[in-house]
Amino acid sequence: HRKMYALKIQNGWIIEAQRKKVYIDTRISAEAGTTTVSYKWHALFLITELVAYIPYFMLGDAHYNILMISLFLCSVLISTLSLVFHAFINKSERHVYSMDSKLNLIVNNSMKKYKSIAMLLLSGLNAVAWIYVALYTGITGIFPASSYYVYIFIQLIAGLGFIVPIYMGLNRKKELLSANTSPIDVDDDEYWKTGYYYNPDDKHILIENRMQSGNYTFNYAKKGAWIFTGITGAIIAGCIILVLVCMLPLINIQEKITLTNNNLTISAGGYKNEIVIDDIKEIKLLDALPDDDFIKINGASTDSYDIGRYEGRTLGKCSLYVFDGYSPILMIKSDDTLVFVNSKDDGEIERLYGELDK
Structure with a gap:
């Protein structure tokens, strides 16, 4: 952008008459905020998403809290952003393409409709x-891998549902403007010469990208654009740091088993179970995990280990601290806890079983 603008200056290709012009079509401005597709429908989606989450909030199920809260918040975030951008589009689609006011109105209303x-x-x-996941999990009491696949598939369809109308709208816009007999040209290269848009005279923070009108970019002459970019950058950096902090304990799993007079504590990879010894109802040494379909609820599973919160179709909710290829596996069952644990250290699980079996 800098080189192209410098070349333009060098060769005198700046059109001064068009350089500072701002065209306003009062007919288009009067239509700002109106659309045939109301943004208020998003409120219905948000209310429905909230209602679907209420049972999990009321039950406070620890096994599902992190998972369901994450999916719920993602759904609410997407619907909220869709609402905000829908309302923004209704007000911001007032571009002047031609001296023909009727054509301007048709193009702007068409883009409003398709984007909405x-x-x-x-x-x-x-x-x-989200509602599918909430209903399935609420009815069956489990969250199998198949639900993930269905959730991802529906979200992919949602992505297509967003892209296809935008593409159709841009094609319609191109078709309408191809018949434009009195186009308006404004030389705005000066504002893009740094690679991003910088125009102190433009009051808008968000504007259409000059290369693709389906995208939007910031006017970095406004403090709001820098503030938003800074906050977004900080959030992204924070998320990366959070992921690294959460993943580091899972890179080199260190299992710790502590047995005191009245408590057994098992921890690994950031997960922990504390069991009161007097509450233990059953302990058993197993050669392998029971033949059950264990579903990961909140944990880590690789070719080397299964750590965290799981749910078996027959055994129900349980915690696994299991390294693949090591036996025996100790099953510990209390009134509200079921734990399977083994160790890489020879004899440690047998010693623990002996202590608990006294």
């Missing part, structure tokens, strides 16, 4: 994905 449909499809299908 895109936002509604994204928000609505996103809500369907």
